[in-house]
Amino acid sequence: MFSKKRTFAAVALATGAALALAGCAGDGGEADPTFDPEEEVTLDLAFWGNDVRAELYNEAIAAFNEEYPNITVNATFLGFPEFWEKRQTEAAGGNLPDVMQFDYSYLRQYSENNLLLDLDPYLGDIIETDPLPENILSIGVVNDTTYGIATSTNAWGLFTNTKLLADNGLEAWEGGSYEDYTAWMAEVTEAGDGEFWGGADYTGRIQLLELQLRAEGGNLFNEDGTPGFDEARLTEFWESGQEIRDGIGIPQQTVEELAPLGGFDSAKTASEMTWDNFGAGYLAGLGEEYTELGLQAPPVFEEGAQDLYLKPSMLHTISANTDHPEAAATLVNFLVNSEASGEIFGTNRGLPASETALAAAELDPLSQQVKDYEASIADRLGDAPPVPIVGYGTLEEKFRVLGTELNFGTKTVDEAVAEFFSEMDVVLNQ
Template identity: 65%
Template sequence: MFRTKRMAAIAALTAIGGLTLAGCSGSSEEVAETVDPDEEVTLTFAFWGNDVRAALYEEAFAAFNEEYPNITIQSSFLDYPAFWEKRQTEAAGGGLPDVMQFDYSYLRQYSENGLLLDLAPYIGGVIDDEPLSDEILAIGEVADGTFGIPTSTNAWALFENPALLEEIGVDGFPGGTWEDYNAWMGDVTEAAAAAGVDAFGGGDYTGRIQNFEVQQRAKGEDLFTEEGEPNFTEEDLAAFWEQGAGVREDGTVVEQQRVEELTPLGAFDTALTASELTWDNFGAGYLANLGEGYETLDLVAPPTTDGASESDLYLKPSMLHAIASTTEHPEAAATLVDFLVNSPESGEIFGTNRGLPASTTALEAADLDAFSQKIADYEASIADRLGDAPPVPIVGYGTLEEKFRQIGTELNFGTITVDEAVDQFFSEMDVVLNS
C-alpha cells in the first residue's frame, strides 16, 4: 500500500529526473464539508524556520487566498528552540496558534494534554485523504485520534561529501556493516593525513539516539513500546556505546574539542568530516553552509547490523501540521492544513524545503532540483529496508534525545566511561517516564 503508492510517485519523478490545557479538547461531532465563503475568518499560523521558509509560506498563503479570499492568515516564525519555548508558554495560557507546524517528538505530549484538535472527523472531507496513504496518516495518530498531518517525510541516511573525498583521494562508503563503516572512516582519516588534508572520515555516530534506534530495529525492536515503556536493556545500550570506543580512541573520528570550536556549525558542514549520519532533509542546509566549492552531496544507505537490515529504517515526518483544540474556526484551519499538505501549489512552492512531500499530489507537482532529486532517489532506493514507523514518541522524548547527545559528547571527550554513561541515561529515562 504505502510503499507501492509512494514509491510509484517517486519512481515517476526519478524517471523524469508537561503542559496543561487552559480550555477544552475535542472536535465537533458534525463537521462541515467546506468553509463558508461569506464568513470572514482570521487564522494564526506559527512555524519554525528562517527567512527563506518564511518567503515560501507567504507565497503559499497568497495562492491559498486566491481560492479562499475570506480567510486571512497571520503568520509568525522563530528558530526551532525558541518556537517550542513560545508554544509551552502559550499552551499554559490557552493561547496556541490556530495552525502550527509541528514536530513528531511533541505530538504525544500535546495531544494527550488536550492541546490539539482531533483531525479524524475532517479526514476524507475537508482534508483530502486520497493523496495520503493510510501509513502516512497513521503517523499522526495518538490513541484514538489523529492530531497531525505529515507535510513531508525524511529517512535516516549517510551523507557524503564527494568533493572532499576526491580531494583526499578515496571512494565513498561502499556499504556494509557498522564495523565496515568504522574501518572506512579510518581509511579516509589516514588518507587525508597522507594527502595533507585536514579532515576525518566522520564523527562519533554513537552520540545520536537514531543510530541506536536503527540497530535496535534491525533486531525487530523499537526503542519504546506502544505503551511508552523502554524496549531495550542496559546491556543493549552499553554494547552500542562500546562500538564507538575504538574510533574515539584511535583518532579515526574528529575529536570533540574541534567540534565544539565550530559551533553553531558542525564538522560535516565545515568540511572537516567526509560523512555524517542524519535525516535526509538536512542536505540543503549543509550545502548552504559549505558554500563555494561544494556543489552537491551524496546520500547512501546507513550501515547494516550484521547484515540484517529489513525494516531497520522508516519514513519519519520531517514535520506535521496540527490545529489547536481551542481554535474558533476548525473547518477553516483544516482547509488551510489540506492546502499546505495536498495542493499542487504547495508542492511547487516548497519543493523539499520541508522534506520530500508526503502527499502524492504535492510530490508530483514539485519541481525538484538536482539535489532534491537525489533525496527522492535515495528514499526510493531504500524501499526494501523501510518498515512501519515506530510508535509516536513518548512524552519527554526530546529530553532523552538531548541527554543522549550530551552523554555522547562526554564519551567523545573521554570524561565518562560507557558504564557511567548507561547509568546516567537510565536514570534520566526513569525521571522522564515517571514524572
C-alpha cells in the same frame, strides 16, 4: 494549477454535506446542522521560520483565498525557540492558534493534554488522504488518533564528501554492515594522516541506537512510553563504538575546535550519518568549491530489516479550541496537499509528503537527490515508530553529551549508562 482531488472539500462545503465534527474539544461528534459553508470566518495560523518562509506562506494564503475568499487567514511567525515559548503560554491560557506548523517532538505532549483537534473525522473528506501514503498518515497518530498531518519528510542516511575522497584518491564506501563501514572509516583515517578522518563515533547519536533496535524488531520507546532497551543493550551499543573512539573517528577535541561547524561541514571527516535534509546546510558550511555530496543508505545491522522510516520535517495541527474546525481543516489540506502548495513552497519545508504537492514542486539538484535516495531505500522503510515520548528532546541531548564525554574519555561506558538511565527515570516519571 490546483488539484482536482482537492475540489472534494469545496463540494462538501458548498453542499453542506454532513461532516463528522470533532468540535472545539476535539472529541468527535455528529454533523453540525448549523454549519454555514459560506460563513465569513477568520483563522489564526502560526509557523516558525524566517522572512523567506513568511513570504512563501503569504503567497500560499493568497492562493488559498482565490478558492476560499470567505476564510481570512492571519499568519504570524517566530524563530523556533520563541515559537514554542509562545505556544506554551497560549496553551496555558487555552488560546492556541487555529492552525499550527508543528514539530514532531511536541505532538504527544500537546495531544495527550487535549490541546489538539482529532483530525480523523476529516480524513478522506476535507483532508484528502489519497496523496498521502499510509506510512506518512500514521506519522501523526498518537494513541490511535490522528492529530497532525505531515507537510514533508526526511529519512536517515549517510552523507559522504565526494570531493575530499576524490582529491585524495580514495574510494567511496560501497555499503554493507557497520563492521564494513568502520573498516572503511579506518582506511580513510589512515590516509588522512591527521588531516582528515573517515567519520565520527556514530554511537554518540541516539538515532543509531533506535535503528539497531528497529532492526531487531523493537522500538527506542514503546507506545506506552516504556524504553525498548535495558542497561545491558545500551552498554553493548556504546561498547561497539570503542574502536572508533580509539583512533578511527575524529578526536573530540578537534570537533570542539571546529565549532560552530562540525567535522563533516569543515571537510575534516569524509562521512556523516544524519537526516537526509541536512545536505543544504553541509554544502553551505563547506563553501563554494563543494557543489555536491554523496548520499546513500546507512550500514545494515540485520539483513532484510525495515529499520529506516520517514520522519516528518514538520506537521500541521489544529487547536482543539478552534471555533472553525471545518475551515481550519480546509486550510490544512491546502497547505499539505494542493498543487499550489508544492509550487510555492518547493522544498522549503522539506521534501513534500503529499504526492500531489511533490509532483508540482520544482526540485533543485540536492532536493532531487534526496527524493531519489528515499525512493532507493523503499525496501528498508518500515512504519514510523511511536510518536516521541514527552521529554524526548531532553534525553536526546543527554545521550549526545554522554557520547561526547565517552569520546573525551572522561566517562566509562558503565558510568555513562548509569547516568543515562538515571536521567531517563526522571523524565519518564515526571
